[in-house]
Amino acid sequence: MNNLNWSDIHTVFLDMDGTLLDLHFDNYFWREHVPQHYAKYKHLSLEIAKEQFYAECKAVEGTLNWYCVDFWTEKLGLDIALLKEEVAHLIAEHPFVIEFLQAVKKTQRPIILVTNAHQKSIDLKMRKTMFGEYLDQVISSHDLGFPKETPEFWHKLQTIYPFELAHTLLIDDSLSVLNAAREYGFQHLLVVRNPDTKQPPRNLDDFDVLESFAQIIPNK
Numbered sequence: 001m002n003n004l005n006w007s008d009i010h011t012v013f014l015d016m017d018g019t020l021l022d023l024h025f026d027n028y029f030w031r032e033h034v035p036q037h038y039a040k041y042k043h044l045s046l047e048i049a050k051e052q053f054y055a056e057c058k059a060v061e062g063t064l065n066w067y068c069v070d071f072w073t074e075k076l077g078l079d080i081a082l083l084k085e086e087v088a089h090l091i092a093e094h095p096f097v098i099e100f101l102q103a104v105k106k107t108q109r110p111i112i113l114v115t116n117a118h119q120k121s122i123d124l125k126m127r128k129t130m131f132g133e134y135l136d137q138v139i140s141s142h143d144l145g146f147p148k149e150t151p152e153f154w155h156k157l158q159t160i161y162p163f164e165l166a167h168t169l170l171i172d173d174s175l176s177v178l179n180a181a182r183e184y185g186f187q188h189l190l191v192v193r194n195p196d197t198k199q200p201p202r203n204l205d206d207f208d209v210l211e212s213f214a215q216i217i218p219n220k
């Protein structure tokens with residue numbers, strides 16, 4: 001990486017979890033914190049609780065419910081928003097995110113958050129970090145009715161926030177989202193190498209890879 005030519009880029013679309021923010025929070029939350037509380041609540045062993053919860057996750061993977069705080073609150077009988085607050089100290093931006101956003105802002109390119117996260121998660125994350133200050137708009141797939149993995153999401157987004165496919169940069173950590181964006185016709189796509197800094201970096205072949213936001217700080 002990478003041959004990002006900023007003179008071709010007029011608009012910047014950014015994913016939140018795993019892209020601007022370290023996915024460690026979400027991974028820890030869903031893989032450890034939620035199963036622990038679910039086990040306690042249902043009087044199950046942690047192992048059984050994890051098994052049951054992961055099966056529930058599998059059933060809604062790639063749908064809006066997967067990302068929906070209200071869905072999980074009802075499904076599990078746990079106050080998901082409250083549980084998130086308990087581990088909110090783990091919410092953190094990736095290195096050089098703020099420097100990157102400040103530099104893009106200076107060039108006057110619109111910066112749009114494009115996320116599958118539920119509004120309650122977005123609010124919590126913006127309270128705990130600084131990136132929200134630099135955004136021109138926040139688009140949640142929950143408002144559009146389709147997740148970013150589907151072509152419908154991008155069609156719908158085009159109607160509420162018209163953008164030029166040839167001049168819009170999308171940075172995301174999800175390969176299924178990036179594949180949907182490529183099929184829709186995006187010309188400038190970057191995949192985040194290491195969404196969760198506590199996990200080993202991924203091997204990626206299909207898209208230009210972003211190792212660090214320090215690599216793509218624009219100067220004009």
Ligand SMILES: [Mg+2]
Pocket residue numbers: 015016017018019172173174
């Ligand atoms: Mg993501």
